[in-house]
Amino acid sequence: MWARNPEGGIAEALGDKADVAVLYSDFSDLSRRVLLSWAGRGHVEPDEDVRRKVYDSSPELERRADPERRGVAIVIEVDEISGYVDGAYVHMQRT
Numbered sequence: 001m002w003a004r005n006p007e008g009g010i011a012e013a014l015g016d017k018a019d020v021a022v023l024y025s026d027f028s029d030l031s032r033r034v035l036l037s038w039a040g041r042g043h044v045e046p047d048e049d050v051r052r053k054v055y056d057s058s059p060e061l062e063r064r065a066d067p068e069r070r071g072v073a074i075v076i077e078v079d080e081i082s083g084y085v086d087g088a089y090v091h092m093q094r095t
Helices: 009-013 048-057 060-065
Strands: 019-026 034-045 072-085 088-093
Touching: 009 072, 019 072, 034 048, 048 072
Parallel strands: none
Antiparallel strands: 019 034, 034 072, 072 088
């Protein structure tokens, strides 16, 4: 994920704690609602190739908010995902 402020919030917190939890929701089409949470371990990725890939894969809204790419790439190694997709419960966990 792309964090626009390299000195703010999540980017600074990852220096002390690598545990990360993320909540994602998409209710734009109410017949196909998505609500997922995932947890894992995250870090700020300094490699320029990875930074570019993360930035380029981010939603257009995020890219427009940081056209100079001043933010940081945050890579999360996902351990668990749970939630709902199209009304069905989903749960996956790394073993």
